[in-house]
Amino acid sequence: MSERITKLQRWLDLISYLVGRKIPVTVEEIMENVPAYREKWRTEDETERASVRRMFERDKDELRAFGIPIETTRYRINYGLEEIEGYRLSRRDFYLPYLRLVHEAWPSEKEKPYVLDEVVLTEDEAQAAADALHLASQLPAFPFLREARSAYRKLAFDLGEEALSPTPELYVDRPGAEEVLERLRPLSDALLARKTVWFRYHGIYRGEPTDREVRPYGLVFQRGNWYLVGHDVDRDAIRIFRVGRMEDVEVNRNKPHTPDYEIPPDFRLEDHLGKEAWELGDDEPLVAEVLFRFPRSLWAERNGYGELVEERPDGSAVRAFEVQQVNPFLRWLLSLEGEAEVLSPESLRQELHALAREVLALHAEEAS
Incomplete structure (x- = not known):
């Protein structure tokens, strides 16, 4: 054994x-x-x-x-x-809380597990939970597949087969999804045990992969990708790493029952959720200044895009952005249909113009 x-x-x-x-x-x-x-x-x-x-x-x-x-x-x-x-x-x-659907009759005092707290779910809430678990269990490279399927089966038993979605969904894993899953396992183990990890990382702007030493603070799944949020030891700063760009993930095996670090009490994983695609990455941020014409300037302010640098008499505004992925940022600016203009740096301004010319050429080719 x-x-x-x-x-x-x-x-x-x-x-x-x-x-x-x-x-x-x-x-x-x-x-x-x-x-x-x-x-x-x-x-x-x-x-x-x-x-x-x-x-x-x-x-x-x-x-x-x-x-x-x-x-x-x-x-x-x-x-x-x-x-x-x-x-x-x-x-x-x-024990875990005792779940009961609202439409169910109260069990007798003899039957009711008195030692358990109770969480009451309406049928709609239980249905929503079942749908979410069903979708999660089919996500590409989902690390908690077994747990999601087990929870789904338990809810399905209470809801009845007729309440479940009869239409199966087809998901196709992205290339490399299996490799991502293999990396997630040691990363999640390291996170739970508070152990340092090492890996080689392919950044967007660096030509060669770099060796990283990171203390994991959290794992985030958003926009179809898994990200590790952690403290980069060499850079002495919190960084976000896309798991799909990692190689050779290694967990510190010394003193396996002793944590290597503690997550700071003021760290909030929520602060790193919901970021725009151009804000996710590990490269040093590029500071870009963008002019938003009126009334798009009001829209940018209302939605919290960038930091205000200057308000102009005509209602336009200059806002600063910290950009860690250039391509998503340029595509987003292009979607604003000329109502946003890059002021600096000049290299980014030229890249936006080049991307606009490519899009125009593509549409001209399709029209001919």
């Missing part, structure tokens, strides 16, 4: 023992009742007993890190004369 399976079985035995106890239990009781600990604990070799005690401490800390709330508590025995330390696992904290 592999060490991984041995540890998993040990964890399950420990959880099973604690969750079945109504009052806290001492470490000695745990040693006697969890099979993986018992044999070494019963020896007279103090080294072996100390070793299995350390094993329990590691297991307890690792389970807590995975969200299993093993509680350490102190209580008195012998009519309050003696205080001892014990451990417990509250069922109320351990």
